[in-house]
Structures are given as structure tokens and as C-alpha cells.
Amino acid sequence: MRIDVVSIFPEYLAALDLSLIGKARQDGLLDLNVHDLRDFTTDRHRTVDDTPYGGGAGMVMKAEPWAQALASVAGAGNDDGGKRPVLIVPSPAGAVFTQAMAYELAEEQHLVFACGRYEGIDERVLEWAGERFDVRPVSLGDYVLNGGEVAVLAMVEAIGRLVPGVVGNPESLVEESHSDGLLEYPVYTKPSSWRDRNVPDILLSGNHGKIAQWRRDQQLQRTAARRPDLLEKIDAQQLSKADRAALQALGYEVTADRVLRRP
Ligand code: SAM
Secondary structure, X not given: OEEEEEEOOHHHHHHHHOHHHHHHHHOOOOEEEXXXXXXXXXXXXXXXXXXXXXXOOOOEEOHHHHHHHHHHHHOOOOOHHHOOOEEEEEEEXXXXXXXXXXXXXXXXXXXXXXXXOOOOEOHHHHHHHOOOOEEEEEEOOOOOOOOXXXXXXXXXXXXXXXXXXXXXXXXXXXXXXXXXXXXXXXXXXXXXXXXOEEOOHHHHOOOHHHHHHHHHHHHHHHHHHHOHHHHOOOOHHHOOHHHHHHHHHOOEEEOOOOEEEOO
16 A cells, blocks of 8 residues: 655654554555655745635645645556545544544555645645545544644554554454444453452453353443443344343343434
8 A cells, every 4th residue: 555645744754664554664565655745835935824815813724835745646656447546634624534434445555645734725725636536534533633644643553554464463453442333342461360450250261152252241331331322323233132132231222223222
């Protein structure tokens, strides 16, 4: 997969040299390139922003440096079958980034990230970019950051780890939080007794069937306690009899296709 990131703070992305993503770059699994937006300006001051039309506080990123930068990376990927690269524009006004979106984007050949700063990028850039990219404004969550770089670090890590070969043991991706709409069960390691706190007996029993059932119940309990909104999105047709019983014990009503919280 090829990834291009355009930013006025390319040094912010240095963390992508570390850990699993850094190793994936070294191994050639991720061809990740960071570009300085100011290299695409033409004036002496390397200006990337100007005052907003209509007035108001803050500055807006100018269109032309963005068009130059994006045009320079548009054809850089090994985009097969004429598929357009995906341009991800981090924005608190975008669709919220999810694990499902990470899986979808991990299938792409070429991702381009445009890191905004100030009040964001002149809107005409997104319209113009729509002629060559599949443009997707994406939010990390319902809060406002100073710039897109932190959002890009999070998205590249979440997407990159799903590219085959990046995480050594692909099994470890299967049971994670959000992979099946639920949060992960609690995990423990040695010693089995620590500061008067013991690991649940079942995990020491060696009974794999019972351990799997315990973990599933914990997933349901934890999701009900911390993220009840996730339970209500679950496709109830995929729930086992045991899941249904566990949810009913937690105060949920399980219909043929939905999980509803009891009033
Ligand atoms: N004026 C913009 C608004 O209210 O929608 C916010 C601009 S913010 C100060 C500057 C930049 O930070 C944005 O262009 C975007 O790149 C990034 N950003 C801020 N919050 C974000 C979020 N929740 N998710 C993704 N990117 C974000």
C-alpha cells in the first residue's frame, strides 16, 4: 500500500518511523511518504494561509499550494485497474473514523492524507480533488484538534496494522475490541496472584470451551457497562442462545433482529 501525507509540519509524522508501522515501512509493506505543503508554494514567504472570505476569526489554508501538492501525489501510487486514490481529509466535520472504515481503507492501493491547520482548507480544494480522488472528510471524534496530523497518526496506525503482514500474528486482530461490534474481554498475565488480586480461576482451568464462554460473557458485560450504544447496533441474528441469555440477564430485550435496552 502507498500512503502520502501532506502537512505543514512533516516532522509531526516522525512517529510513523517507530514500532510496527516503522518496521512495515522498512520491510516494504507500507510505502509511506510525507510531504511539506510549503514546498508547493511559489512566494518568498512560502505562504499557505490567508484571511477568510466573509470575515471571522482565524485563517484558511489557500487552495493553490494544496492543488499543487495533491496533483504531485495523485499519480504516484501503483493504482491498478484505474482505481482512483482515496484522499482522506481529517476534519471534525467529517464522518467518524471507525474500525469498519479502517478495514475498508486497508483494502486500498493508495491513500493520501491532507492535514489541515488553522480553520481548515479552502472548500474548493475538496471539489477540485473530487475529479482525481475519492475524497473522504473523516473525523477522529467529536472534538477539535489543532491540526490533522494527530488524526493521521491514529488513522495510519489503525489502517496500517490491518495490511497483511504488518502485525506478525493475524489471529491477534480477530478478537479485538470493535472487530465484532463488542469490546474485548479483560486480559491478564503472570503472576496469577498480584497484590492480593487473583486472576479469575476459569482462566487457569485449561478448559478452553469454558474460557471462551467466560470471555464472551465478559465482552457482553463490558460493552453493556461502557458502550451500551454498541449493543443496540448489533445484528441480533448473529447472537447465540447463550449470548441472548447473558444479555437478558443484563437487562436487555433481544428480539429476532435487535438488542434493546429495557426501560
Ligand atoms: N474550523 C474547523 C471546524 O470547526 O470544523 C476546525 C479546524 S481545526 C482547528 C484544524 C484542523 O485540525 C482541521 O482542518 C483538521 O485537519 C484537524 N482536526 C481538528 N479536529 C479534528 C478531528 N476531530 N478529526 C480529524 N481532524 C481534526
